[in-house]
Amino acid sequence: MQSGPTLEIASERSGDAIVLTPKGDVDMAKSPLLRKAIGDAMKPAPARLVLDLSAVSYMDSSGLATLVEALQNSRKSNVTLALCALTPRVRSILEIARLNTVFSLFESREKALAS
Amino acid sequence: MSAIIAPSPVSLQILSRPELLASVRSVAMDLAHRCGLDDIGCCHFALAMDETLTNVIRHGYEGRDDGMIWIRLEPLEAGEGLRAVIEDRARTVDPALLQGRSLDDVRPGGLGMHLMRTLVDRYEHTPRDGGGMQVILEKRAAA
Numbered sequence: 001m002q003s004g005p006t007l008e009i010a011s012e013r014s015g016d017a018i019v020l021t022p023k024g025d026v027d028m029a030k031s032p033l034l035r036k037a038i039g040d041a042m043k044p045a046p047a048r049l050v051l052d053l054s055a056v057s058y059m060d061s062s063g064l065a066t067l068v069e070a071l072q073n074s075r076k077s078n079v080t081l082a083l084c085a086l087t088p089r090v091r092s093i094l095e096i097a098r099l100n101t102v103f104s105l106f107e108s109r110e111k112a113l114a115s
Numbered sequence: 116m117s118a119i120i121a122p123s124p125v126s127l128q129i130l131s132r133p134e135l136l137a138s139v140r141s142v143a144m145d146l147a148h149r150c151g152l153d154d155i156g157c158c159h160f161a162l163a164m165d166e167t168l169t170n171v172i173r174h175g176y177e178g179r180d181d182g183m184i185w186i187r188l189e190p191l192e193a194g195e196g197l198r199a200v201i202e203d204r205a206r207t208v209d210p211a212l213l214q215g216r217s218l219d220d221v222r223p224g225g226l227g228m229h230l231m232r233t234l235v236d237r238y239e240h241t242p243r244d245g246g247g248m249q250v251i252l253e254k255r256a257a258a
Contacts, residue, residue, distance in 0.1 A: 025137060025140075027133070027136055027137065027140075027165060027169075028133040028136060028165075028169045028172070028173075029133035029134045029136060029137070058140070058158065058161075058162070060162060060165050060166060060169065060227075060230075061166055061169070061226040061227040061230055062169070064226055065226065088154075088155060089154070089155060089158040092155050092158070092159070093158075093159075093162065093230075096159075096229075096230065096233055096234065097226050097229065097230065
């Protein structure tokens, strides 16, 4: 778990998709940063938004709420939202919240972009 | 030959500030590892604590950042695992009112109570004498 004061979020274009890669823990203090980054990424309404969670080793309920909100907003904006490369910890948290069946999950960024 | 040293209890006192949660998690994860929990178990214990502290900050102290929270982490007396006792002097909340939403109702928010109760083996939430709440969380190592 990373306990730094900020959540680094890399953003890059890949074809008609935007890929966001947050790095660090997503908790009550940092989930607003992820929410803002997702909102900014969705403004131009890309065909696809991929959240690469390979560098997120911890997520609390505020992080889960951010993902659910992103899913709802993506549906309203006709953006396809995909999550990829979940760490075992984050995957287990999604499963306990039964959200693993709600999101489109992919093993890797490449598979998410190719879907 | 190496001696096996039982982990010592840890006591923390923090202000009701979200930016402090990461440091508390780090301490909880470290002790949970030394109490025999596997990596996912440590993460789940830390998350249950985190959700409890988030509730205290958000609902108990209603977002104030000057409330005091006391945390005691200790190994379980029998077997592998650990306990957290979390106390505050915030607004007393009727535990019966702290119900999570149905997981079939997919929407942002309302997952914290479900996580707290699911992630640990014991979860008790009681009003403290003199004001505030006490929460006890226990998690045993997987057999």
